[in-house]
Amino acid sequence: MTDPFYLTTPLYYVNARPHIGHAYTNILCDTFARWKRLRGADVFFLTGTDEHGTKIEKAAKAEAKDPRAYVDAMVPQFKELWTILGIDYDYFIRTTDESHKKTVAFILRDLEVRGEIYKATYAGWYCTPCESFWTELQLKGDRCPDCQREVQQLSEDNYFFKLSKYQEWLIQYIEAHPDFIRPEIRRNEILGFLREPLEDLCITRPRARLSWGIDYPNSKDHVVYVWFDALINYVSATGYGREGEKSKAAWPADLHVVGKDILRQHAVYWPIMLKACGLEMPRTVLAHGWWTMSGTKVSKSRGNAVDPIELVKKYGVDAFRYFLLHEVTIGNDGAFSEDLLGERYTTDLANDLGNLWFRIMTMLQKYFDGKIPAFENRYLENELLKKSFDLLARVSVTMEGYDPRTALSQIFEVITRANQYVEEKKPWVLAKDPVQKGVLAETLFVLTEAMAHAAVLLQAFIPGTSAKVLDRLGIQGAGLLGSSAGFAKPLVPEGRVIERGEALFPRLDEPAPKDAGV
Numbered sequence: 138m139t140d141p142f143y144l145t146t147p148l149y150y151v152n153a154r155p156h157i158g159h160a161y162t163n164i165l166c167d168t169f170a171r172w173k174r175l176r177g178a179d180v181f182f183l184t185g186t187d188e189h190g191t192k193i194e195k196a197a198k199a200e201a202k203d204p205r206a207y208v209d210a211m212v213p214q215f216k217e218l219w220t221i222l223g224i225d226y227d228y229f230i231r232t233t234d235e236s237h238k239k240t241v242a243f244i245l246r247d248l249e250v251r252g253e254i255y256k257a258t259y260a261g262w263y264c265t266p267c268e269s270f271w272t273e274l275q276l277k278g279d280r281c282p283d284c285q286r287e288v289q290q291l292s293e294d295n296y297f298f299k300l301s302k303y304q305e306w307l308i309q310y311i312e313a314h315p316d317f318i319r320p321e322i323r324r325n326e327i328l329g330f331l332r333e334p335l336e337d338l339c340i341t342r343p344r345a346r347l348s349w350g351i352d353y354p355n356s357k358d359h360v361v362y363v364w365f366d367a368l369i370n371y372v373s374a375t376g377y378g379r380e381g382e383k384s385k386a387a388w389p390a391d392l393h394v395v396g397k398d399i400l401r402q403h404a405v406y407w408p409i410m411l412k413a414c415g416l417e418m419p420r421t422v423l424a425h426g427w428w429t430m431s432g433t434k435v436s437k438s439r440g441n442a443v444d445p446i447e448l449v450k451k452y453g454v455d456a457f458r459y460f461l462l463h464e465v466t467i468g469n470d471g472a473f474s475e476d477l478l479g480e481r482y483t484t485d486l487a488n489d490l491g492n493l494w495f496r497i498m499t500m501l502q503k504y505f506d507g508k509i510p511a512f513e514n515r516y517l518e519n520e521l522l523k524k525s526f527d528l529l530a531r532v533s534v535t536m537e538g539y540d541p542r543t544a545l546s547q548i549f550e551v552i553t554r555a556n557q558y559v560e561e562k563k564p565w566v567l568a569k570d571p572v573q574k575g576v577l578a579e580t581l582f583v584l585t586e587a588m589a590h591a592a593v594l595l596q597a598f599i600p601g602t603s604a605k606v607l608d609r610l611g612i613q614g615a616g617l618l619g620s621s622a623g624f625a626k627p628l629v630p631e632g633r634v635i636e637r638g639e640a641l642f643p644r645l646d647e648p649a650p651k652d653a654g655v
């Protein structure tokens with residue numbers, strides 16, 4: 138039996154086109170999903186769209202569309218971007234799916250039976266963009282404490298979920314499970330938030346004020362609060378609450394990846410909802426930081442959104458993936474600038490990786506007719522070869538800790554070392570001396586193996602480039618990461634004639650790469 142691994146992205150609001158922030162979350166998840174698959178896990182990777190609530194209703198109205206027609210027209214833009222970015226998800230869930238609505242209704246009825254929901258009058262302040270209620274005390278200078286926008290005064294009957302009852306339980310759970318909220322800075326933030334008394338959660342909106350939502354099962358006058366509906370997607374994708382339906386996903390999730398803006402919903406509301414339903418906790422909620430531009434968060438509402446499709450057209454999908462994965466440590470914010478992306482493209486991808494490939498292949502062609510030289514001792518004592526064979530062990534530990542940035546640095550360390558090795562060994566000098574033919578063969582063998590091992594590991598990060606290299610080298614990459622024994626050995630078939638092929642990362646002033654993905 139292979140280990141199951143269930144991971145999720147947030148469900149994105151469809152009130153605008155996805156931008157670099159959404160791309161980042163999905164690229165992170167895709168990298169984790171690919172990594173786990175390559176390691177042999179039975180992965181279920183879920184993404185999708187959040188389609189109810191005031192924001193969506195307003196956006197539809199602005200285009201004079203019925204909300205259903207509006208969301209149906211927006212969803213393909215998300216799917217298209219995921220295809221362009223190589224996001225290999227297993228299932229795309231929409232909160233307007235009938236199956237999802239059934240699970241939401243099941244959970245609400247169940248929670249009512251369990252005595253976890255009550256009806257009461259709410260009087261206070263409301264932030265429409267955040268869809269959140271605030272008390273007078275929570276406001277910051279008359280504005281929403283989360284987004285600093287204007288709030289409106291409201292008084293209305295609603296249904297409430299007993300969050301406060303589980304506050305102590307949640308604190309203890311988080312303290313007993315250090316991996317539940319990551320990274321640590323975010324875990325501390327949630328524990329800090331839980332030092333203040335938790336209020337019960339208002340889980341409905343009066344239909345008179347908002348009609349675009351899932352029907353509340355026991356009241357014709359209410360729809361379900363969009364966050365309560367959306368969080369449930371993670372279990373509705375498993376078929377929960379729908380007798381007889383089968384899904385490949387099995388609860389609990391191993392990993393929820395979210396931005397730090399929605400950590401509270403995932404690390405406070407969601408665990409308590411699950412606990413109240415008698416369901417298991419997800420293993421890890423991983424909160425990443427924000428991409429910023431000129432110091433402010435990239436966001437649809439701020440109008441500073443960066444279009445990932447434009448960047449992919451210009452730099453290629455792998456350069457874009459590499460940049461996002463490499464530029465920040467998960468949890469920290471990252472300042473986006475196209476100059477920086479261009480710089481990374483040139484230094485790391487074109488000059489280090491692309492150039493290493495070009496040099497090795499040029500030398501193989503020149504000195505060995507493009508063939509890996511026949512070679513007796515393919516397990517020779519050699520520092521670079523050893524570093525290449527050991528790479529899986531190092532990268533696995535890093536990836537177990539969900540740290541793709543360090544993993545990429547570890548892989549690129551071998552690439553950098555290989556480039557230095559070329560300088561040290563000077564194959565062009567060795568080639569002049571027939572006595573050195575054996576040393577020359579050994580040198581090129583070691584270099585090709587370093588390249589091959591790096592490429593096998595890069596499958597999870599920059600899959601297109603990795604596939605190109607592996608294909609040219611005649612290596613089947615898929616099965617090589619299941620065990621260290623399968624990886625720590627020579628990988629390139631002896632005697633194979635290798636095509637140098639076109640440049641992996643052409644200079645930026647040359648025409649765009651053909652397989653930019655768009």
Ligand code: ME8
Binds near residue numbers: 151162426
């Ligand atoms: O919050 N930097 O949807 P949303 C990094 N529907 N990541 C960013 C980002 C930025 N500047 N901007 C957005 C919602 N993101 C809810 C979620 S889940 C059950 C419901 C990413 O469309 C990041 O993952 O506003 C963030 O958490 C998410 O997009 C918010 O997407």
